Amino acid sequence: MxxxxxxxxxxxxxxxxEAARARIQSAGLxxxxxxxxxxxxxxxxxxxxxxxADLDELVLHVNSITLAxxxxxxxxxxxxxxxxxxxxxxxxKAYLSFARDNRMAWRALFEHRMTPGVPVPEWHLAxxxxxxxxxxxxxxxxxxxxxxxxLLARARTLFSAVHGIVTVxxxxxxxxxxxxxxxxxxxxxxxxxVAGIESTSGxxxxxxxxxxxSTLP
Amino acid sequence: MxxxxxxxxxxxxxxxxEAARARIQSAGLxxxxxxxxxxxxxxxxxxxxxxxADLDELVLHVNSITLAxxxxxxxxxxxxxxxxxxxxxxxxKAYLSFARDNRMAWRALFEHRMTPGVPVPEWHLAxxxxxxxxxxxxxxxxxxxxxxxxLLARARTLFSAVHGIVTVxxxxxxxxxxxxxxxxxxxxxxxxxVAGIESTSGxxxxxxxxxxxSTLP
DNA sequence: CGAAATTATGAACGACGTTCATTTTTGTCT
DNA sequence: AGACAAAAATGAACGTCGTTCATAATTTCG
Numbered sequence: 001m002x003x004x005x006x007x008x009x010x011x012x013x014x015x016x017x018e019a020a021r022a023r024i025q026s027a028g029l030x031x032x033x034x035x036x037x038x039x040x041x042x043x044x045x046x047x048x049x050x051x052x053a054d055l056d057e058l059v060l061h062v063n064s065i066t067l068a069x070x071x072x073x074x075x076x077x078x079x080x081x082x083x084x085x086x087x088x089x090x091x092x093k094a095y096l097s098f099a100r101d102n103r104m105a106w107r108a109l110f111e112h113r114m115t116p117g118v119p120v121p122e123w124h125l126a127x128x129x130x131x132x133x134x135x136x137x138x139x140x141x142x143x144x145x146x147x148x149x150x151l152l153a154r155a156r157t158l159f160s161a162v163h164g165i166v167t168v169x170x171x172x173x174x175x176x177x178x179x180x181x182x183x184x185x186x187x188x189x190x191x192x193x194v195a196g197i198e199s200t201s202g203x204x205x206x207x208x209x210x211x212x213x214s215t216l217p
Numbered sequence: 218m219x220x221x222x223x224x225x226x227x228x229x230x231x232x233x234x235e236a237a238r239a240r241i242q243s244a245g246l247x248x249x250x251x252x253x254x255x256x257x258x259x260x261x262x263x264x265x266x267x268x269x270a271d272l273d274e275l276v277l278h279v280n281s282i283t284l285a286x287x288x289x290x291x292x293x294x295x296x297x298x299x300x301x302x303x304x305x306x307x308x309x310k311a312y313l314s315f316a317r318d319n320r321m322a323w324r325a326l327f328e329h330r331m332t333p334g335v336p337v338p339e340w341h342l343a344x345x346x347x348x349x350x351x352x353x354x355x356x357x358x359x360x361x362x363x364x365x366x367x368l369l370a371r372a373r374t375l376f377s378a379v380h381g382i383v384t385v386x387x388x389x390x391x392x393x394x395x396x397x398x399x400x401x402x403x404x405x406x407x408x409x410x411v412a413g414i415e416s417t418s419g420x421x422x423x424x425x426x427x428x429x430x431s432t433l434p
Numbered sequence: 435c436g437a438a439a440t441t442a443t444g445a446a447c448g449a450c451g452t453t454c455a456t457t458t459t460t461g462t463c464t
Numbered sequence: 465a466g467a468c469a470a471a472a473a474t475g476a477a478c479g480t481c482g483t484t485c486a487t488a489a490t491t492t493c494g
Contacts, residue, residue: 009472030330034451044474049452110390111328113247125392132391149395156391157382157402164381165374173327174349174373175342178366185374196413226441251482261443266483 013051013061015041021062021105029059029108059112060124066105071130073098084138085194091134092162092190096183099166110167132159142197158193165189230268230278232258238279238322246276246325276329277341283322288347290315301355302411308351309379309407313400316383327384349376359414375410382406 019040023032034055038045052058077094081087099106114120135155140146143154168174169182236257240249251272255262269275294311298304316323331337352372357363360371385391386399 028333031333033449035449045451045476046453046474047472050472055451116245116248120390122392125390128390129393152394153397153402156385156394156397157406160382160385161378161406162381163385164379165377168373168377168380173337173342173345175339176346177369177373180370180373185370189374189378192413192417193410194413195417196409196411199416200409200412250480252480262445262482263443263484264441267441272482 009051012041012043012047015043016048016051016058017061017065020058021065024059024062024108025102025104028104029111032059054115056112056114056118059108060121062105063109063112064124064127066102066109067127067130069102070095070098070106074130074134078134078137084141085191087138088135088158088194089187089190092186093183095162096166096186099170103170110163131163132156135159142194161193162186162190226268229258229260229264232260233265233268233275234278234282237275238282241276241279241325242319242321245321246328249276271332273329273331273335276325277338279322280326280329281341281344283319283326284344284347286319287312287315287323291347291351295351295354301358302408304355305352305375305411306404306407309403310400312379313383313403316387320387327380348380349373352376359411378410379403379407 016037019037020032022040023036032055034048035045037058038048041047048055048058052061073094074091077090078087081090132152132155135158136151139154139158140151143151146154165186166182169180169185233254236254237249239257240253249272251265252262254275255265258264265272265275269278290311291308294307295304298307349369349372352375353368356371356375357368360368363371382403383399386397386402
């Protein structure tokens with residue numbers, strides 16, 4: 001029977017992924033060591049390379065799990081609110097919460113770099129779509145004149161902006177700034193941007209009936 | 218005479234910084250090797266550690282130079298336009314241009330991490346202020362009701378958002394997205410946000426006289 | 435000029451990711 | 465069950481890092 005072989009192979013991969021996840025959680029991506037991971041998983045150093053091509057591939061799998069969790073958290077939030085503005089604010093808030101509650105794993109999503117020359121596999125790139133997919137529907141309501149490619153571009157831009165705010169604030173590269181209420185700042189930002197969308201371009205006349213099922217601070 | 222000694226020491230430091238800058242430019246921060254840098258600078262491997270505590274300190278000095286150049290580029294842009302909206306758009310455009318023209322050096326500003334436990338020295342943290350200082354004045358005009366700490370927080374938030382858009386777009390983590398006109402997307406973003414600021418909070422009545430010396434796409 | 439102090443040198447060290455000859459385990463057939 | 469081939473696990477060994485340190489070269493100053 002060759003199924004038993006595959007099962008043990010899968011078991012090893014699972015143990016390695018879990019060990020790597022735990023190490024990243026406690027020591028960050030930079031603190032991930034092949035020797036630690038294999039010791040935690042209860043296998044020899046070389047066994048890692050029978051289960052994965054290299055450490056990069058292992059990190060990719062950990063990041064997959066993180067993206068799945070993040071996707072679930074955002075899905076839960078997107079289902080809640082009805083109005084576009086409330087939905088976008090709820091998503092931003094959920095993104096911030098996830099980043100705070102899963103600092104190291106979340107950081108690893110964006111800090112990780114493949115060995116130079118090796119591209120990120122497409123199956124993993126595709127998983128990053130969860131970060132923007134929930135933004136498309138609310139944006140489509142706010143910007144009915146845009147076609148699909150334009151909407152996707154706006155969704156990516158909005159995600160990037162929110163991501164930037166969360167990232168820069170959770171590191172702290174700026175001194176001389178009073179400690180900020182990050183959540184308030186982020187929600188104000190999203191609300192302001194939505195107000196800008198509602199008051200710009202061809203939507204100027206229609207913007208008024210967009211009533212807020214408000215979640216403002 | 219002890220001045221000659223200091224001069225040669227400064228000369229060595231300068232050569233090392235320049236060599237490191239060139240290496241980062243061509244191979245990125247991850248491609249920086251102590252052996253390469255010292256070979257390029259024409260000194261022994263160990264000499265690096267008589268001039269700097271470690272590679273981190275050397276990188277910090279390279280980043281200082283990058284921040285000074287970036288500061289000059291932004292300064293030049295901020296002096297140009299008069300209206301807040303035009304000024305903020307010009308700054309965003311200049312930031313994008315700098316990131317594009319100095320990819321690796323710009324990346325190093327945000328990718329670099331000190332050895333765990335060692336804090337970034339304050340003299341270097343302070344240099345990051347150039348990234349937000351030019352945003353404060355235009356924002357103060359747009360948001361006359363805000364006090365200084367609040368304005369600084371908004372400036373950091375705006376910078377972070379623009380930075381996020383530039384960062385996420387210059388990497389490419391998202392597949393299935395039509396190639397975007399990044400500059401157009403970024404300028405639309407800033408214009409939309411300014412429109413949102415002008416239409417929100419206590420400024421609702423005053424927002425009207427804010428006339429646009431427009432630079433819209 | 436010559437002794438003392440300072441600085442430059444690159445071999446050596448320890449930590450790391452990865453490889454590979456060897457051993458151990460597994461699957462299959464008689 | 466037993467034996468044998470195929471597969472997988474093992475951990476010592478390798479090459480590459482950043483960093484250190486005993487030694488050599490140089491500089492400083494009475």
